[in-house]
Amino acid sequence: MDFGFGDEDEAFRVEVKAWLGAHAGAHAERRRWERTLGAAGWIGLGWGEGGYGNRTATLTQQVVWAEEYARADVPTRSGHIGEKLLAPTLIAFGSAEQKQRFLPAIARGDELWCQGYSEPGAGSDLAGVRTKAERTDDGASYRITGQKIWTSLAHEADWCFVLARTEAGSSRHHGLSLLLVPMDQPGRIEVRPIRQMTGTSEFNEVFFDGAHARAEHVVGGEGNGWRVAMGLLGFERGVSTLAQQIGFEAELGDVVRAAVDSGAADDPVVRDRLVRQWAELKVMRWNALRTLGGAEAGAEPGAPSVAKLLWGRWHRRLGELAMEVRGAGAAVGPREWSAREPYALDPFQHLFLFSRADTIYGGSDEVQRTIIAERVLGLPKEPRG
Numbered sequence: 001m002d003f004g005f006g007d008e009d010e011a012f013r014v015e016v017k018a019w020l021g022a023h024a025g026a027h028a029e030r031r032r033w034e035r036t037l038g039a040a041g042w043i044g045l046g047w048g049e050g051g052y053g054n055r056t057a058t059l060t061q062q063v064v065w066a067e068e069y070a071r072a073d074v075p076t077r078s079g080h081i082g083e084k085l086l087a088p089t090l091i092a093f094g095s096a097e098q099k100q101r102f103l104p105a106i107a108r109g110d111e112l113w114c115q116g117y118s119e120p121g122a123g124s125d126l127a128g129v130r131t132k133a134e135r136t137d138d139g140a141s142y143r144i145t146g147q148k149i150w151t152s153l154a155h156e157a158d159w160c161f162v163l164a165r166t167e168a169g170s171s172r173h174h175g176l177s178l179l180l181v182p183m184d185q186p187g188r189i190e191v192r193p194i195r196q197m198t199g200t201s202e203f204n205e206v207f208f209d210g211a212h213a214r215a216e217h218v219v220g221g222e223g224n225g226w227r228v229a230m231g232l233l234g235f236e237r238g239v240s241t242l243a244q245q246i247g248f249e250a251e252l253g254d255v256v257r258a259a260v261d262s263g264a265a266d267d268p269v270v271r272d273r274l275v276r277q278w279a280e281l282k283v284m285r286w287n288a289l290r291t292l293g294g295a296e297a298g299a300e301p302g303a304p305s306v307a308k309l310l311w312g313r314w315h316r317r318l319g320e321l322a323m324e325v326r327g328a329g330a331a332v333g334p335r336e337w338s339a340r341e342p343y344a345l346d347p348f349q350h351l352f353l354f355s356r357a358d359t360i361y362g363g364s365d366e367v368q369r370t371i372i373a374e375r376v377l378g379l380p381k382e383p384r385g
Contacts, residue, residue: 009060016065020072030078030156034109043083044107046239047091052103059292062239070246078156082106082113084240086161089178089232093220102159102180116148116162116181116206117229126163126229127172131208133164133179140215142166142179144208150361154191154204157183162213163229166222176225178232180217181208188212197353198345233304233363241288241307245281248315251351252277255322258348264325273321277314284310302376305368312358312365319355322348 005013019040028036037043044054046062057065087106090099105111119129131146144164154160160181167175183189188211193201220228256274259265265274287310291303323330326348345353359365373379 005060005064009058009064012057012061013064013068016068017072020068020074024073026074028075030075031109031112033075034077034079034112036109037079038107038109041107043079043109044087044103047087047103047107050091050099050103052099053107059239063242063292066239066243067246070243078153079106079109079112080240081115081153081157082111082159085115085232086113089161089219089228092231093224093228095216097216098180098219111158112153112156114151114154114157114160114183114206116151116160116164118150119147120149127226129163129165129176131162131164132168133162133166133177133213134168135166135215136212142213142215142218144179144181144211144213146208148206148208149203150194151191151204151206152202154183154206155193159183160206161219161232162208163225166218166225173226175223176229177222178219178225178228179213180219181211181213185211197356198350239292241311242285242292244311245285245288248281248284248311248318251318251322252281254347255318255325258322259325262325262327264327270321270325273317277318277321280310280314284314302372305363305371308363309365309368312362315358316355319348319352323352 019042023036026033026036034043038053041053041055042065044052045057045065046059047054047056049056083106087103090102094102102111106113116131117126117129119131121128121130129146131144131148133142133144135142142164144162146164148160148162151160160183162179162181163176164179165175166177170176181189183191188209190207190209192205192207194203194205195201196203252274255277256265259270259274264270284307288307291307330348330352363371370382374381
């Protein structure tokens with residue numbers, strides 16, 4: 001597929017920019033902003049025809065929306081986990097009843113989701129999950145016990161899709177199921193924020209102590225959790241990758257300007273590193289477009305892993321470069337913030353500290369290389385002790 005933008009796409013871009021421009025500077029509470037997006041039909045552009053209350057858009061138009069949203073002065077999304085991960089999974093694996101129950105609510109921006117995958121000791125190795133889901137005596141629901149970690153937006157979410165063991169004594173990829181769990185269960189679900197090096201708490205620990213999920217809210221059937229979970233991860237890195245790169249481009253521009261202002265750009269080694277960052281960002285964009293261009297014929301099996309390897313290390317190097325061009329002053333906190341907030345960071349310091357995790361979260365680099373080796377190159381699997 002020749003991935004390019006035609007006249008219809010550019011007309012769509014004009015519509016998108018006009019709508020976003022009319023809402024520029026909006027600082028609405030995030031849930032209210034999701035409902036604003038939903039009322040205008042902007043949630044779920046890639047779901048296709050289904051009568052779920054969303055607009056439909058071509059792949060190129062989805063890219064237009066994602067890129068223009070990244071450029072606009074509008075609130076950060078909090079509904080993307082439901083829209084970009086759960087919804088495509090339900091469309092691919094869910095029952096008709098599950099689609100009708102959950103997709104319209106996501107499209108309206110009424111219900112927010114979080115992802116219950118990683119656990120202590122089972123982060124990158126997802127097949128090692130130990131959270132249990134036991135069927136109740138009447139068979140109408142499951143009782144869930146266990147712990148999840150690094151759960152983004154759990155403190156805001158209404159629902160969580162949880163990978164758990166529904167077969168006693170099972171191990172690895174067997175006996176797993178994906179359950180849709182309501183978060184409003186006081187005494188049965190506890191959310192604890194995880195404070196990071198940046199001083200912020202984007203991630204959480206979630207403890208399930210007999211939390212309930214209805215039997216009809218198992219996606220893809222009991223015992224098919226691994227297949228469904230892998231399908232979900234395939235949706236994780238698509239159009240949103242291109243929007244992410246718009247943010248990277250803006251960050252790189254800030255670093256280049258800082259290098260010029262500080263005189264660091266006079267150093268040929270620094271100039272070379274800046275040019276390399278720029279060139280690699282272009283390569284990431286072309287790779288993402290190429291991958292999306294082949295999506296209709298079937299995505300390349302290792303494409304998400306290649307994309308993660310590219311951007312994770314690139315962004316971490318950018319954080320290091322941001323500190324270097326600032327010189328010794330990069331280690332000093334911003335004086336104007338210190339009086340009211342003892343642990344304040346300027347944007348470059350935040351970039352440096354947060355990007356240290358880029359090669360770990362979302363699947364570590366080691367795991368991505370293993371996926372490419374085994375599923376793409378056909379190399380033998382490593383022996384397990």
